[in-house]
Amino acid sequence: MAAPPLWLWHMRRFVDILICIRRRVRRRYMKPNITNRIMLIYGGVLLVIITLTVLLSYLGTVRGLRDQLKETNYALLNQIIEKMDRSFAQIEKDLLQLTSELEFVYFMNDSYEGTAQKYANFYALNNKMSKFMSRNLQFSSIYVYSSVSGNILTQDSYIDIDQSNNQWIADYLDMNGYFKWLPTHSITNGYAKENVVTLIRSYPAISKPGFRTGLLAVNMKESELYQMIRDIYSEGYKGQTLVIDSEGNVVTHDDKSKLTSRLADKPYVQQVLAGPAEGSFEMTIEGDKQTVFYATSAYTGWKVVSIIPESQVYRPLTVMRNLLIGFASAMLAIGFVVLFIVSRRTIRPFDRLIGRLSGKYHAIPKPAGGGASYLEHVFDELFHDREVLERQVRESKPMIKWRIVMDMLTGHRAEYSAVHHQLEFAGVKLHPERIVVCAAEIGKEGGIASKDETLYTYALCNVAEEIVNAEYAGAAIDAGGGHAALLFSFPDGDSAQNLMRVTTLLEQIQDVMQRQVGVSVTVGVGSCCTELKKLPESYGEAQFALRYKMVTGPNTLILIDDLKPPSDQDYYRFMRSIDRICDELKQAEREQLKAMVDELYSEAVGVGLLPELIRQFSFELLMRLMQAVESLGIATEPIRVRNSNLYERIQQCDNWRQAEDLVQSFLGELIDELEAKRSQRGRNDTIELIREYIGECYGDSGLSLDRLAERFNLNPAYISRLFKIHAQTNFIDYLIETRINAAKQLLKDRSVRVNEISHKVGYTNSRSFMRSFKNYTGLTPTEYRERFPDS
Numbered sequence: 001m002a003a004p005p006l007w008l009w010h011m012r013r014f015v016d017i018l019i020c021i022r023r024r025v026r027r028r029y030m031k032p033n034i035t036n037r038i039m040l041i042y043g044g045v046l047l048v049i050i051t052l053t054v055l056l057s058y059l060g061t062v063r064g065l066r067d068q069l070k071e072t073n074y075a076l077l078n079q080i081i082e083k084m085d086r087s088f089a090q091i092e093k094d095l096l097q098l099t100s101e102l103e104f105v106y107f108m109n110d111s112y113e114g115t116a117q118k119y120a121n122f123y124a125l126n127n128k129m130s131k132f133m134s135r136n137l138q139f140s141s142i143y144v145y146s147s148v149s150g151n152i153l154t155q156d157s158y159i160d161i162d163q164s165n166n167q168w169i170a171d172y173l174d175m176n177g178y179f180k181w182l183p184t185h186s187i188t189n190g191y192a193k194e195n196v197v198t199l200i201r202s203y204p205a206i207s208k209p210g211f212r213t214g215l216l217a218v219n220m221k222e223s224e225l226y227q228m229i230r231d232i233y234s235e236g237y238k239g240q241t242l243v244i245d246s247e248g249n250v251v252t253h254d255d256k257s258k259l260t261s262r263l264a265d266k267p268y269v270q271q272v273l274a275g276p277a278e279g280s281f282e283m284t285i286e287g288d289k290q291t292v293f294y295a296t297s298a299y300t301g302w303k304v305v306s307i308i309p310e311s312q313v314y315r316p317l318t319v320m321r322n323l324l325i326g327f328a329s330a331m332l333a334i335g336f337v338v339l340f341i342v343s344r345r346t347i348r349p350f351d352r353l354i355g356r357l358s359g360k361y362h363a364i365p366k367p368a369g370g371g372a373s374y375l376e377h378v379f380d381e382l383f384h385d386r387e388v389l390e391r392q393v394r395e396s397k398p399m400i401k402w403r404i405v406m407d408m409l410t411g412h413r414a415e416y417s418a419v420h421h422q423l424e425f426a427g428v429k430l431h432p433e434r435i436v437v438c439a440a441e442i443g444k445e446g447g448i449a450s451k452d453e454t455l456y457t458y459a460l461c462n463v464a465e466e467i468v469n470a471e472y473a474g475a476a477i478d479a480g481g482g483h484a485a486l487l488f489s490f491p492d493g494d495s496a497q498n499l500m501r502v503t504t505l506l507e508q509i510q511d512v513m514q515r516q517v518g519v520s521v522t523v524g525v526g527s528c529c530t531e532l533k534k535l536p537e538s539y540g541e542a543q544f545a546l547r548y549k550m551v552t553g554p555n556t557l558i559l560i561d562d563l564k565p566p567s568d569q570d571y572y573r574f575m576r577s578i579d580r581i582c583d584e585l586k587q588a589e590r591e592q593l594k595a596m597v598d599e600l601y602s603e604a605v606g607v608g609l610l611p612e613l614i615r616q617f618s619f620e621l622l623m624r625l626m627q628a629v630e631s632l633g634i635a636t637e638p639i640r641v642r643n644s645n646l647y648e649r650i651q652q653c654d655n656w657r658q659a660e661d662l663v664q665s666f667l668g669e670l671i672d673e674l675e676a677k678r679s680q681r682g683r684n685d686t687i688e689l690i691r692e693y694i695g696e697c698y699g700d701s702g703l704s705l706d707r708l709a710e711r712f713n714l715n716p717a718y719i720s721r722l723f724k725i726h727a728q729t730n731f732i733d734y735l736i737e738t739r740i741n742a743a744k745q746l747l748k749d750r751s752v753r754v755n756e757i758s759h760k761v762g763y764t765n766s767r768s769f770m771r772s773f774k775n776y777t778g779l780t781p782t783e784y785r786e787r788f789p790d791s
Contacts, residue, residue, distance in 0.1 A: 050331050057324055070280060070293070077278075077295040077304050080232050080241075085299040087228065088199070091136075092179060095201055095218055098132050101125070108203050108214040110149035122158055129155045138224040140196050141187070143217040145169045169217055172200045174209035181300045183249040184222045184259050195222040195259050197251060222259065226252045229304075239308035246301050248273060268292050272303055282310065401426035402477045409437065409485055414533035429473040430489040435529045436502045438486040439479070439542035440464075443520030443554040453482045456519050460484050463512050468505055485539065486523070495528035499559065506557055520555035522546065527560055547623075556647065577778050578621055582628040583729065583737065590671050594664060601660040603787070618650050618659045622666060629670050639669050686712065687726045690719065691734075698738045701764045705731055739763070740776045747785045754781045 098104075103125040105111075112118040129142055133155050143166055144153040152161045152169065161167055165188045172180060182198040196219035203214040229241055229252065243251035248264030263269045268283050268290075275281075277296040282289065285307065294305045404422050407413040416432040423430060442448065442456045461476035464486050468474035473489040488505060490498045506523050513521045524546030526538035541560040577600055584593050604614055626636045640646075643666055653659040690708055697703055705716040708731075712719070723731050739761040746757045758769035773781050 050328060053328075053331075073280070073293040073306060073308070074278060074295060076232055077293060077306060080229050080304050081295055081297045083228060083232070084225070084243075084302075084304075085297055088181065088299060091139075091199055091218060091220070092201065094132070094136065095199065095216060096205055098128065099201075099203060099205065099216060101128060103128065104144070104203070107144065107151075107153065108146050108148065110146060110151075122153070125153065126155065126158070129153070138220055140194060140219040140221045142219070143169055144214065145217070146214040147173055148213050166217075169200070169215055173212060173215060175200065175202070176209075178202050178206060181302070183245045183251040183302075186260055187219060196220060197222055197225055222252055239306055241307075242305050243302050244269065244272075244305065246273070246303075251302055268307070269305075272305055397426050401428055401475065404428070405475055405477045405485065405487065406479075408532060408535050409539045411533070411536040416532045419532075428475045429469075430475070430487065431473060431491050432489075432532050433530055434490045434493065434498055435532075435535065435538070436488045436498060437526045437529065437535055437538040437542050438488065438502065438506065439524045439526075439539065439546045440484045440486055441522050441546060442482040442484075443522065444482060448482070448519075454478070456517060457482055457484050459517050460509070460513060460521060463517075464509050467508050467512070472501070472505075487535075498528050499525070499561070503557060503559075510555055510557075514555065522554050523557050525557060525559045554644070556645075558647075575617065575620065578624050580776060580778075581621070582624055583733065585625060585628055585667075585670065585674070590668070593667060593671065597660065597664060597667065599788075601656055605656055614656050614659060615650050615653065618653075618663050619647060621663060622646060622650075625667060625670055629673065634673050636670075636673075639666070639673065643669070686714070687722045690722070694735060694738055698735065698742060699760055699762045701762045703735065703762060735762075736772055736776065740773055743769070743773060743781065744777075744784070747781060750785065757781070 103121050106117075106121045107125055112121065125144075129144070133139055133142060142155055145151075145161060146153075147170070150161055152159060152164050152166060161170060178201070180200045182200065184195050184197055186193045187196055187198075199218045199220070201216045201218075202212050203216060204212070225243075229243070233241070240254045242253040242258075244263060245251060247262070248266075248269050249262050250258050250260065253259060264273070268281075268285055271281060271283070272292065272294045275294070278294070280291060280293045282291050284290070285292075289310045291308050291310055292305060293308070294303050296303050400422070404413065404419055404426060405428070408419065413419050416430075440460060442453060442460065444453075448456065457478045461478060461484055464476040464484070465474065468476075468486075468488055472491070475487045477485050479485045486506075488498075488502045490501060493501070502525060506525070510521050510523070513519055524542040524544070526540070526542035526545070529535055529538045545558040545560045581593065581596055581600070584596060601614075604617070626640075630636055646662075646666070649662060650659060653662065690712065693708070693711065694703070700707075705719055708714070708719050709716045720731055723729060723734060729737075742761045743757050746752055746760060754770070755766045758766040761769070763769035763772075770780055773779075773784070777784055779787065
């Protein structure tokens with residue numbers, strides 16, 4: 001009968017010691033009072049806990065360590081196989097590349113026009129084989145055998161196979177498959193024998209037996225393969241490693257005397273060959289108990305076997321067992337100290353603690369002494385801290401949600417998998433494949449205090465989340481300054497369908513806010529996102545769309561798709577003309593501005609601009625005009641209030657003249673505001689004199705601020721400041737505008753060349769003139785002359 005395991009003997013010994021200690025304690029301390037009984041109960045429970053803890057820890061640790069040791073050895077074997085297969089595959093790839101040379105075709109088919117070509121081909125082929133060997137130092141030799149000619153070629157010789165020592169190559173001409181790796185065998189390189197591992201490859205590369213014209217063989221030194229395997233293991237490795245083929249032939253072995261031998265009669269080899277592709281078992285080998293690990297290469301079919309002494313394998317288990325025994329002894333000693341020294345002073349505090357936890361606690365006067373009564377206070381603090389922590393977590397959820405959503409909108413969190421659990425904790429559910437981002441703003445028409453602004457935004461976020469989460473999913477956060485970011489997420493539907501859903505939900509939100517809270521909400525809607533990383537782009541589009549509130553008015557929905565004009569070259573040229581009108585607006589020349597707008601609309605109709613583009617151009621022109629006026633420090637809020645719903649009014653225009661009349665009317669109100677502000681500042685005679693002087697001398701190319709300062713005896717900086725205050729522009733822009741307007745008049749005369757006109761209006765370089773003219777008008781001088789011959 002086999003002896004019990006060593007760990008079981010130690011465990012039995014440990015239990016015997018515990019039983020002996022228990023008997024002595026009972027004889028000495030067992031007295032008929034409840035304190036001793038409680039102490040004995042404590043002692044028994046302590047002993048059982050320590051025993052079970054040590055036993056379960058040992059068993060669990062042993063099982064875990066056994067599994068880890070097996071996985072480690074399997075990993076090493078698989079690492080060897082991976083390294084070996086990768087190297088072998090590269091060898092085969094290099095060999096196939098070599099066989100693609102034309103010289104191989106001639107040699108294999110013995111197809112030459114004459115002896116001269118034959119030997120020339122031999123020389124070229126031999127030269128390429130030598131280069132191949134010099135690039136691959138791990139190879140011992142290479143053989144090329146032609147079954148057509150019966151010749152065999154190496155990097156050193158060219159000979160008939162019947163006269164060669166390598167006649168074994170011809171035996172593999174009809175082998176199954178296109179290649180075969182041979183286990184270690186001995187070959188003669190012309191000087192001495194050496195052990196090699198050989199790759200046999202058919203020629204042509206993909207051919208069946210009976211259709212082949214030759215073979216190629218590459219011999220790799222067995223020592224190279226052995227060193228490849230040994231590099232995987234650390235220096236302290238004491239096991240044996242060998243590689244065998246499917247028939248038990250040795251490929252490589254730590255014991256070099258076993259090379260070229262067959263180990264199929266060995267019991268452990270038989271079990272390896274008969275077993276699955278990967279496994280392990282224990283067996284007595286050569287009188288010692290060993291553990292055998294093995295794994296199979298899918299490429300070559302070889303098995304890599306590692307034989308490790310049991311003492312080497314389970315050394316960590318022995319160390320762990322000793323540590324657990326020492327730990328159990330220490331715990332036992334500490335337990336007895338706690339049991340017999342501290343136990344009597346803990347009974348009453350624990351009694352009070354148990355009464356409090358069970359709901360039947362009755363106050364007992366606090367003892368004057370110490371004891372373990374501090375445990376009561378510790379538990380009280382624990383319960384209190386737990387309540388505080390729960391309250392803090394509950395109160396911090398909105399801030400956590402705000403931080404996560406804001407990081408998503410700014411691009412700091414672009415992977416949904418990284419924020420999924422955090423969103424769930426914050427109570428936010430999203431479908432990352434279909435998200436629409438909106439930017440909302442609370443209406444401030446009547447004036448709202450900052451505190452009320454925050455409350456209204458909070459109400460907007462609550463209303464938005466309640467409405468969207470009733471059917472779909474989404475979130476809303478306060479973006480500051482009366483703004484909010486709204487996320488709408490849908491489980492299905494395409495972009496157009498989801499944008500319709502968003503529009504419907506936003507109209508419900510606006511209605512609730514208007515009726516129940518009494519404030520208007522304007523919303524900019526971005527495009528639909530299919531990835532989380534595109535949220536910043538959609539949010540930017542929503543914010544851009546929200547800027548159009550100054551034209552559309554409050555309590556409106558502005559979709560970015562409605563603001564994107566089609567790609568039309570004429571349209572973009574008209575858009576560039578807006579800058580001219582904005583610059584002219586700063587001069588408050590009413591009739592000239594009216595003529596410019598009328599000219600622009602007439603041109604748009606003349607080139608056949610689509611009605612949708614005319615509406616979009618009108619919309620953009622109104623917005624840019626208001627921005628230009630606001631840049632001068634003039635509030636446009638009263639004008640927007642008087643002209644509410646401009647966007648809808650533009651969209652409802654039936655023809656281009658209605659759109660132009662609407663723009664002209666709004667432009668007139670802006671000019672009235674500019675003139676009112678200018679009249680408040682008063683007329684400045686100096687700036688009027690300077691304007692007259694520029695109108696007379698603009699053709700002088702040397703006209704500058706310094707010239708004006710010298711002419712009027714003023715400081716250049718003071719003149720520049722006068723222009724900004726009274727002309728709402730700087731000196732350079734005013735001079736360019738004056739010259740371009742003069743050039744327009746001169747272009748009416750077709751007899752005057754463009755070069756002459758550039759000199760007359762103060763440009764010494766005609767190219768500079770044409771560039772400035774096109775930037776200002778959107779047309780070259782020639783194009784302007786052809787398009788507006790009588791303007």
